[in-house]
Amino acid sequence: MTTFDEAEQALEEELAGGVGQRLRNLAHNVRHPPKVVQRMLKNPVSLTGIILVAVFALIAILAPVLAPPERLDEPYRIPRDGYLAEPKPPSADHPFGTTEGQYDIYYGVIWGTRTAFRVGVLITVATIFIGVVVGTGSGYFGGWVDETFMRVVEIFMGFPFLLAAMTLAAVLGTSPRFDRLTTGMIALIAFGWTTYARLLRGDILSVKERDFVMAARTLGASHFRIMTRHVIPNSIFPTLVVASMDIGSYVLMFAALSFLGLGAEPGYADWGQLISFARNWMPSLAKYWYILVYPGVAILLFVLGWNLIGDAFRDILDPKLAHARR
């Protein structure tokens, strides 16, 4: 570490508690789980959410054991038992039955869990990344940069999320360059980042006025260094929390795209895609209930798990309600 670094570090530690304080906090939190986590574990609602997500994570990890793939190179391809159109009810071979085209529903539900996590996490990480770049640039530099970026955000927000994503997915779908799964994810990423950019910008506006940023500037640190070392680490937490709770919503949106034929392709282990078959059997759904209920319950519980955690989190973080609880 150079002297410059040391000086900078020492100044920040003095002015904001700094890295040392953050590390001490972290150590403290590991020994005594922070109040937030404690409260979430005590509240039956958020506890249910945590358990649901944990169970799905377990299913995703154990997928090769729970439903061994026939072809190891393509585990996401649902095995089919013949090509008959009519769904078949649950049996010993197919615990959840088979859907249109004899795709095994049980296999699709199990491996669909992996798809859900992959899609949700990938989209969340990508949207946060774009949100951080735009939000930081906007909040940190201010002036015309801010003005331009915020207008761009407003333009993107001019479209309702699902409609916008649908449009882009349809457009990209005409190009043979991408497979449909990628298309759907790109579409959701392209229009999902705006909230985070706005959120982060707001927090950065207040952080950049703090003394330790001024101090770093006086020491002659570059903009990039100030942003990555001082501003972002001190403002990103609320955005990260909000964003990570959105995994459920993204999975829901992606399922909607799949349902409209703009997400995963037929036969891919994806819940929304499995459910879209049910549309073709609507008048006799009472007879073929299993083609809807099994994948439907899977996606409902998955999204519910995330939303229960997210709801509890937002309640705890909502400053308006801070005094309402005793």
Added chain:
Amino acid sequence: MLAYVIRRLLILPIILFGVTLLIFGMMSFVDPGQRASLYVQAIPKGAGELDEIIEKYGLDDPMYMQYFRWLNGVLHGDLGFSKTGKAPVLQTIKRFIPASFELALWAAVPLIWVGIQLGVISALHHNKPIDQVLRVFAIVGWSFPTFVFGLLVLMIFYAKLDWFPAGRLSEWANVVVLSAEFTRYTGMNTLDSLLNLRLDIFWDALRHLVLPVITLSYVSWALILRVTRSSMLEVLRADYVTTARAKGLREGAVIDKHAKPNALIPVATVSGIVMIGLMSGVVITETVFNYRGLGWWVAHSAGVLDVISVLGFSLFYGVLVVCGNLVVDVMYAYLDPRVRLE
């Protein structure tokens, strides 16, 4: 206040310009052959016709030239030709508007009014069992993918019990509506049937609306409930509510006269946004219930990759939302004098 509105109105063209750029940017992903359908008024017949159109309208020209040409057309109301609507896009939009508008209108009351009631009850019983139950009920709805819930109610109430059918009208009713003696004043079945004094048709149209309305309400209640609850809780702690209680006012009057009017201000904004969203959030609902409105048409177009229809509608809708948001913002400032929009 006035300065804010004027400033927003001045920014409006910039935003709209951005919206067109975005739409055109997406359009440039599409190959010239597909974009050619922007310029035809009917499905082309000859084989060479397409190349002729590409040549004639310069679809291989540099992008900026194409953009200005396209924008010029858009400003003259030319959004291209919709393959799925078998008519120009703008005409197709006009045709489907009444159906979507009718659904949004019927869904508004159960969605917003009931949502507010649930939120108020939840706040008044803060952290009591009833509050927890209502919240979980709403979150379950919020977590339901619209199409899963829609298909489930269809499975129960249509396939199993046969109480409420899918679609917009029954076969026999459709025949009557399309016949000469039935005058279509608005294109909205429930309203037209009343104006034509056909109660049987009204009843039939209503039966088709029940399931979509329930679906739309249930999956969105959580949003209204959450805002109402949080805002009610805040207001209930305000000094003027304590004062009202201290001077011996009945609890009912405190809530109805003092708490609610102030607590509902943020709800009004959210409701405005929900109403705007209803026109597009219905994409999935209309598709599931085979209710032929704007949403159904767009989803259908997207499914068969009729990009021109989707882009045309997106542009139309983007402009609508941008203007709608302005109205909502101004309404908010009007309702809550504390809000000084900069």
